[in-house]
Amino acid sequence: MEPTVILIVLIVIISILISCIKIVPQAHAYVVERLGGYQATWGVGIHFKMPIVDRVARRVLLKEQVVDFAPQPVITKDNVTMRIDTVVFYQITDPKLFCYGVENPIMAIENLTATTLRNVIGEMELDQTLTSREVINTKMRASLDVATDPWGIKVNRVELKNIIPPAAIQDAMEKQMKAERERREAVTRAEGEKKSSILVAEGQKESAILEAEAEKQSAILRAEAQKEKMIKEAEGQAEAILKVQQATADGIRMIKEAGADEAVLQLKSLEAFAKAADGQSTKIIIPSDLQGIASLATTFKEVASK
16 A cells, blocks of 8 residues: 555544544533434533544533514503514523424524513503513513423523504603693692792791890880889989988088077078079069068077977
8 A cells, every 4th residue: 555545544534533522612512413313412521422423413502692582563451552572581401402392492482472472461451561561571581481491491581672652652651741740840839839938937927026026125125224214213312302301400400509599590591591592583582571580590490409
């Protein structure tokens, strides 16, 4: 045998042996068939297959995957047609069932999602549909998970991406929302005006109370000042009267101690008349005789003798 032929045979044998060595990467699985029938499922690591009789039928990704389905027309319980598109998060749990369970798993999930969505939405009215996304997601996930289990697929989450009602419904909803916003604005404005009026009234009330209290305190202070003034004036008058009486008593006592006679008393009376004449009076009435003066002197003398 020629060396060239031997070399070619060796290269072919080596190539066949190399092709029989398979390395499965992380988060993947290989489904292996032998002579057309299922043989094994290879996990992560290095594997060897028999040449010619064994083949890798399918490489399966075990990561969680996302598929976005086009909007589907659905009809609500109150006969409103809308379009809803969904997003499904799924993961392959059994590569063998995934390969042999259904011909096209993604198409099967899409059709199953559409029929399940129609069933769920058909039991709900429009308003309930728009406000119950979480309920719809939960029902659809539970239903799809049960249906896809024989296919080796687990549905982790189902989300409603968009809910598109008809144009007329959208217009009515916008008008309703506008009216609701206007109502809230009016209520807020009325509440603000009410609170403002209450605050103004309370401020006026407190101001009136403070003014009345200040006026009361002022009146009390004025009354006390007037009272103290009157007391001081009365005390001054009483002190003046007391001093006059004291001076009179001192004068009488001095006359008595001096032993004044009738002539002295008459002289003092005349001095009193003289002092009266020195005043601003234009008329002085003098008794026709001095009998009155003598009588007045006698009176002073009697007072002094007591």
